[in-house]
Amino acid sequence: MGAAYFGVLENHGAKPDKLVRATTPVAASVEMHTMAVDPHGVMRMREVDGIAIAPGGVVRMRPGMGYHLMLVGLKQPLKPGESFPMSLQFEHAGNVDVTVVVQAMGGAAPMSGMLGMPGMSGMPKH
Numbered sequence: 001m002g003a004a005y006f007g008v009l010e011n012h013g014a015k016p017d018k019l020v021r022a023t024t025p026v027a028a029s030v031e032m033h034t035m036a037v038d039p040h041g042v043m044r045m046r047e048v049d050g051i052a053i054a055p056g057g058v059v060r061m062r063p064g065m066g067y068h069l070m071l072v073g074l075k076q077p078l079k080p081g082e083s084f085p086m087s088l089q090f091e092h093a094g095n096v097d098v099t100v101v102v103q104a105m106g107g108a109a110p111m112s113g114m115l116g117m118p119g120m121s122g123m124p125k126h
């Protein structure tokens with residue numbers, strides 16, 4: 001598994017929107033996850049059915065907290081510097097194709113299979 005952390009998902013529209021699906025040819029499926037600390041103080045991931053974005057709002061994806069996309073069943077190893085296409089489906093904005101640039105995760109403890117992919121702005125103006 002690999003995790004995709006986009007820099008930001010932005011909603012330029014006047015209505016609330018929601019990321020409901022993501023697909024990429026490089027993985028069998030893409031799951032939307034959120035990360036939160038449970039009552040025992042343990043960081044846990046759980047799958048969500050969508051990522052809501054308020055009008056004019058921004059959702060930041062960054063390692064260690066909050067939302068991220070999980071690439072399940074990678075069909076090829078992802079190397080830093082490479083890029084791959086991803087299709088994001090929003091409830092209102094429809095399909096948005098983006099290019100994800102693979103970046104090695106910063107920080108002292110790189111996790112196997114985890115990749116940081118900042119720098120995406122996903123929502124079209126409409």
Ligand SMILES: [Cu+2]
Pocket residue numbers: 003033034045068069070
């Ligand atoms: Cu995850």
